Amino acid sequence: ETGVTQSPTHLIKTRGQQVTLRCSSQSGHNTVSWYQQALGQGPQFIFQYYREEENGRGNFPPRFSGLQFPNYSSELNVNALELDDSALYLCASSPADSHSGANVLTFGAGSRLTVL
Amino acid sequence: GQNIDQPTEMTATEGAIVQINCTYQTSGFNGLFWYQQHAGEAPTFLSYNVLDGLEEKGRFSSFLSRSKGYSYLLLKELQMKDSASYLCAVRDSNYQLIWGAGTKLIIKP
Numbered sequence: 001e002t003g004v005t006q007s008p009t010h011l012i013k014t015r016g017q018q019v020t021l022r023c024s025s026q027s028g029h030n031t032v033s034w035y036q037q038a039l040g041q042g043p044q045f046i047f048q049y050y051r052e053e054e055n056g057r058g059n060f061p062p063r064f065s066g067l068q069f070p071n072y073s074s075e076l077n078v079n080a081l082e083l084d085d086s087a088l089y090l091c092a093s094s095p096a097d098s099h100s101g102a103n104v105l106t107f108g109a110g111s112r113l114t115v116l
Numbered sequence: 117g118q119n120i121d122q123p124t125e126m127t128a129t130e131g132a133i134v135q136i137n138c139t140y141q142t143s144g145f146n147g148l149f150w151y152q153q154h155a156g157e158a159p160t161f162l163s164y165n166v167l168d169g170l171e172e173k174g175r176f177s178s179f180l181s182r183s184k185g186y187s188y189l190l191l192k193e194l195q196m197k198d199s200a201s202y203l204c205a206v207r208d209s210n211y212q213l214i215w216g217a218g219t220k221l222i223i224k225p
Contacts, residue, residue, distance in 0.1 A: 004158075035215075042120070042203050042215030043159070056212055090158065104149075105213070107158035 002027055004108035006091050012114045013081050021076040021111045023091030029106065032074040034066060035090040037110070043090055049074055078113075086115045118142045120216035122204050127222045128194055136189045136202050136219045144209025150178050150189045151203040153218065159203055162189070191221075199223045 005024045013019050025032050031050045035043035045058035049068035063079040072093070078085055089112075092105035119141045128134040140148070147166040151159035165171055165180035165187060177190040189202055201218040208214055 040217065042205070042217045043213075044215070045212050048212075056210065058212065104161045104164070105159075107160070109156075109158045 004091055004093050004106050006089075006108035006111050008111055009109065010112045010114075012116060014116050015081055015083060017081050017115075018077065018079045019081060019113060021078075021089050021091075021113075023074045023076070023093075023108055025072045025074070025091075025093030026106045029093035029095055030072045031094045032068055032072065033092050033094070033105070034074070034076045035092065036060075036085075037088040037090055039087075046076065081115045083115050086113060088112050118208065118214045120204055120206060120214055122202075122216040122219045124217070125220045125222065127224060128191075130194055130196060130223055130225050132194050133190065133192050134194060134221065136191070136204075136221065138187045138189070138204035138216060140185050140187070140204070140206045140214075140216075142206045142208045142214055145182060146207040146209065146211060148178075148180055148187050149205045149207070149213070150176075150187075151205065153201045153203060155200070162202075194223050196223050196225070 004026050007022045033048040034046040037043045046060050048056040052068045065077045068074045088110040090110045091108045094103050094105050121139045150162040152162050153159040163178035165178050170179045175192045180187045201220050203218045204216040205213045
């Protein structure tokens with residue numbers, strides 16, 4: 001089975017620009033969540049998508065938005081980039097029943113965004 | 117607020133045993149996870165605890181005490197490849213994962 005794949009792996013943007021990050025979930029998983037991980041920190045939950053609907057959101061402003069497609073792949077869009085948005089953005093997929101048991105997240109390798 | 121505390125960094129010797137502690141204060145509790153993250157790589161799942169007690173999986177064990185808001189990850193027979201960051205995460209009442217900052221474990225020969 002294929003794992004979670006993310007693209008691009010690295011990118012550099014300037015303040016005020018917009019960025020789109022992409023994620024393909026693991027086969028059989030229909031829930032996708034996005035995390036921001038600053039250097040030396042743990043992941044911070046941005047939001048989660050299930051069946052193309054956002055069903056959970058962390059403490060991030062509206063300029064962080066997302067989409068999930070019928071094939072369960074997902075996009076994270078960030079508008080009006082700020083210097084503090086520089087981080088590793090991780091996508092994770094999980095099976096449908098995300099509220100029970102050891103619902104293990106399978107992470108992609110991440111997209112490292114640098115904002116200058 | 118919600119808070120997960122872990123030591124920032126620990127050092128241990130190859131072949132030895134190390135215990136990484138995690139304390140948490142969250143709005144509700146629906147399970148605790150440990151993940152391993154090598155530098156520049158994705159976090160990978162190690163263990164899950166939802167009831168008090170010890171869960172053993174090969175060289176790795178994880179313990180949970182819900183009344184104390186405390187968990188630890190125990191790594192035995194340390195190998196150089198165990199050098200990584202170890203992340204503690206708690207699933208809260210909204211089923212969101214709250215993550216600690218991670219403990220960087222350095223293994224010396």
